[in-house]
Each structure stands twice: as C-alpha cells, then as structure tokens.
Amino acid sequence: MLVGTKLIERDLATAPGCDRYATVVTGPKEVWTLSIWRDPQEMRSFMRTRTHAGIMWNQPAWLECYWGMRWSPGAAQAGRWEGREWSFPSAASGEDDSAEAPLPALWMEAALGQTVPVERRALAGAIGATYRVKAPPWRVPAALRDLRRLRRWAGADPDALTVSLGLGTRGALCLLVIMGSPEGARRLQEAAAHAHLLERWRELVWWSTWEAESEFGQWKSRRLREGQLHDAPLLLDVALPVHPAAAGEARGALGARLGARDSASLHTLMLVTTELVTNSVRHAGLAANDRIGLQVRSRDDWIRVDVVDRGRRFVPHVPTVRDIEESSGRGLLFLDRMVERWGISQHAAGRRHWFELRVPLEGLGEP
16 A cells, blocks of 8 residues: 555656645554645546556555545645745635536535535535644654644544544655534634644644545545434434324424423424425325434534435425425425535435534533
8 A cells, every 4th residue: 555655646746737745654554645736627637547546446455444535725724835835726716616517426406507515515514624844854853742732632622533643745744633613623723732833833834724525435434424423322213104293293302302402503403303304294205104214313512313214216406595485395495504514315225314413502611
C-alpha cells in the first residue's frame, strides 16, 4: 500500500488541475492523502488513471477499510503552504460547481427542475479541518508537541468524529480533524491550542476548513452518509399500523419517551416525524396488514428518527414553498428546511427515511 501511495503521489505531482497534495502516514496500518483540485473534471479523470484505478481494484485485498470524501472549501483558512499564501477563490466568491451533470445515485430532482444533492444533505454538519506544519528539522519536536496538544483537545470534543495526525509529504506534519457539527468546528477555531499553533508557527503553518459533499467507502466501519447516529443507542422501536391514526401514535410514543427534551426542538422533531409517517400511510402503497417502523436513537443531545416501510420505489421530489399549503407531499420539504442531516435509502425490502436533529435536554446548561 505504501508503494502504491508513492506512485499516486508521483502522478499527483504532474496531474493537471491538482493544486496541492500531501500523503500522510499515521502509523504502520494507516495512510491518507489530501489532494486539492482546481477542476473537478480533472479530479475525476485522475481517479480513472491506471495507478489510482489499480489501487481501488486491489484495496479490498490490501486494506481493512478504504474511505474517501469529496469536500468543498470552508469559510475559514489561514497561513502558508511552502512559504506561499494560498486561498480558494471559490470560497470567497461563492462560486460552486452545482451546474455539473447530476449523478443519478446521489441526486434528486426537485419540483422546479432544481437539483438537491441527497448525499450532501446526509453529510451536512460534517466539517473538516486540515493543518499542515512544515518546520525545519530542529523544530519538528516542538511542532509535533503543539499538534498533539491540538489533537488531544479536538479528540475530547463531544462532536469529534475523526482525528488523525501523521508525517506527510516533504517532511510536513499534517493533522486531520472531522467534527460532526458546525458548533464543534467553531469550538475548534476558538480553542487556545488552535490559536497557539497559528501564532507560534506563523509562516510555517497552513490550515483550512472543509464542507463535506460526497463520500465513498468506510472508515473503520463508519459511513457518514448513513448519518452520524446510525449506531447510537436505541431509545424507541415501535411498529405503526397503516392507518391515519399512525401519525398520532407516533407523536404519543415520541412524547412518552422524549418528554424531558427541549420543547421547541421536540415540536420540530414531532412535526417532521408526523409528515414522514403520513407520507408512508398515504403514498407508499402499503397493504393493510403491513407495518411502518419508527426507530429513535440518541447520543448526547442529538436525536435520530428512522421511518421504515416496505413501500414501492419512487423518485423523490422536494416540494416548493408554494406547495406548503397542500395537504400532502410536505414531508421532504420539512426535512430539507427544518433538520440539519437527512437521507433516504432504498433497497429491495423497502425504504428508510431518516433525519438527525439536536434536541437538548430541558434546562441544559442552567445552573
């Protein structure tokens, strides 16, 4: 794998459209590569090259897990890479590549012909941050201490998903942090260890935040596109009838189990759940003896709701605002507007709608 990684690094050095790259070895069994591209089409072409495609073909035999994420530049960045100030023009201008042809597996068609990236919704809330310090040899131990201090701080944050520190290309030290919420990313930027790193290393450090767009593979059995709470402890698991009363039963079950939560957030959670259950009753084509599954999971002050049915496959549409007065079809609109993370998975046995929402305990943080 290390030989393959070096071959990829060689190709990245001459790849059109690749602005920066770094291969980072974090231990005897883990390596990751950061590559930054000016042109998404060039990135896709590179992924089809012989070396990269060959590693993708062999990775099931070589590796315990293989994970990749496409990111767009975040709002915050600072410092220098190889002594040169460097930033993302698109981050400042607000430009994006949303005009690209949609990928059928990742996109939905909205009511007015707009495209809504389903996977980006599922990944919403995942914020990445990368740090790169290129210090002279005699200062490497001090830089490593500062990065380890920041890694410990980030890893202790309740919203931390992944923290990885290693030795990168040309002897640079690289740290990857993935937070599960914008609040976690904001705490990282406000941390004393973050400020100390930027202040002390000035010309030798570069860092940037990233917003998740799409994901493939898995990192140690974790897939962010399945949501961040898919493996959280189960609080509620009930089967609802295919009947108009199902929505009321769902609200009753949620209220009985989550009554100690913040009332405003709980209202939002019940509203979205009601719409999804109602959609299953009215539009999934279920038989009278079928059941609609309602599962609730929780970790810290986050709640995840899954609505599962054996309904027919469909092409989902996100209604427009003018459709809000209609009596049906509002479920995906509420998902899109009222929760941070959501997704839809369809398979031979049926379909699963899920969403994740921060619902604090009542009075959380009060003395």
